[in-house]
Amino acid sequence: MKFYYFHLMPYIIEHDEPSSWVTLSNRHYDPVVGHTLYNQYLDQFEHAEKLGWDGLCVNEHHQNCYGTMPSPNVMAAMLVRRTARAKIAILGNGLPLRENPLRIAEEIAMLDVASGGRIISGFVRGISAEYFSTGVNPTHSRERFYEAAELILRAWTEEGPFPFDGRFYRFHYVNPWPRPLQKPHPPVWCPSQGSSETVEWAAQRRFPYLMVFTPIKRIAQIYGEYREACERNGYRASRYQLTVNVPVVVAESDAKARELAEKHVMWVFNTGLRMHPPFWRPPGYMTEASLRRLLANPPVLPSDLTFEQADRDGYLIYGSPATVRDKLRVFADELQAGILCTAMNGGTHERTLELMQLFAEEVMPHFREDAGVDETAGVGR
């Protein structure tokens, strides 16, 4: 199994506002605190590479305390020059949110060339709330996503210049310099929440599928759908097409780990993902079929999730190294997931570094049957 260190770069505060997204006033953001946090978080990434993590994951979110990386490519650029071996996975750029997706083609190519081909390029639509922050019409989200993805892939792989005439994006000269180093292009991943349209789209293109913060039963179900879609498209999914993103807390004992998880992981769900209800459901963001599926089996709002539910439904993994190894076996053996993205938070920077070290020394080595395998070979393109 491959291990990727995932960071949201949260700005952790307690507040009484109805929403941590879109409307939480940025007066709560103290740039002096932010300076310390950014640097600690970047140190954690660099530390992760030293400890043996295979990849480092950054991501795009806007106007919230949940994750302070509105431009993931900026963070990726800092990591490129401070790391040498780890893949840098951008999970991802919100394609429909950009007025000019060629900027994504250019920025990813820059990073890929500068890093010597270590970039993984996630394509996402951006979560519901981003449409309130950016003003992009959510009823265009899906079409813009497909169109931007096509434009970026063509810009990476076709010799320029060529014209592009889409519904949303139009150019007379598509001819980005530089071109990406990886051939035919950096691997593309699809982090998603399991809409059947995206599953099919990703499977058709061999783009690895990534579930973020999802209960384990649902991951199993969506993985099944993804594998079926791959079969329908005439091939068997590689385990490196199936990635899970789950917070892990490993500590000296189960009790200690539980204490940390209850406090720090639950902040992500209960406060970080607290959202004014309309921000969860911008009009037309979902297809009516997806909406009906959701309404028939409505998920618990993250802000209402209790630790007991999160534990029972497998939203997180915590425990002593031995316990965490057992729980991870489920992902590795039963779900056949090839890549685990983990965020870690021990409450303080120093404690987080300790958890990371414990995980790297006591857990990772037990899952290294595939040590010599390049997880990006043949997938994502």
Next chain:
Amino acid sequence: MPASRELSIRGTPIHLMQDGAGPALLFLHGAGGAARWLPFQERLAESFNVYFPSHPGHGGSPAAEWIEHISDLAFHYLDLLDELRLDRIHLVGASFGGWIAAEMATMVSHRLASLVLIDPVGIRVDGWIYPFLFGMDIPEIVATIFHNPMAALALAPPDQSIDTLALQYRQGAALARVGWNPYLYNPLLRRRLGRIASPTLLCWGAHDRLAPLAPCGETWAKAIPGARLQVFDESGHVPHLEEADVVANAVAEFCRREGAAR
């Protein structure tokens, strides 16, 4: 009881309600108002042949993927007039429906015996930004739209079934397709309002918090040549729901008088 029927307008299926006798009057509903035949329509039907279609994606009319812009809806209703062989009509639009009606009036005001706009949105008003209803929950929306919150009951959904919630989502999406950004206006419309030559009545709720009388109502009154502005003291954004009889009487009287004068 109004008659209800499905028909196809140049390939776009819609649901249409109709009742009354007299000159033809086309009513264009606002968001959430599809297929709500209420005392306002009832009263108008005493003097007019009232046509009340649901916009594509609203009420019983399925969503139409080809509708991308407010002018698509205006052309859709010009097609409806042709389909129904209505050469000349009284056109009444409320809120979002007022926006569509205004777009139509800039195109074919010679076909309008009269134009009535009830708290329309649709133009950029200096000094005003429409509150963003898409970001509001139901209590916030009610507080923004209604002066008398009890009037909101007329638009309350019948239940919370999946079908009802899916219909509301579809209606929101149909509105967002043409009104998310720019939000509830067409940047080109305000200047074009100067082309409207039909007699025009602007009905405005004194307590409209979505598009307040000052500056919105006043801007419309200046932009449409000869438009008359009538204010309803006990209403917010939807006077035809909040003071149904008074507004219906004012609309009927205006249409009768202007219809007769031509």
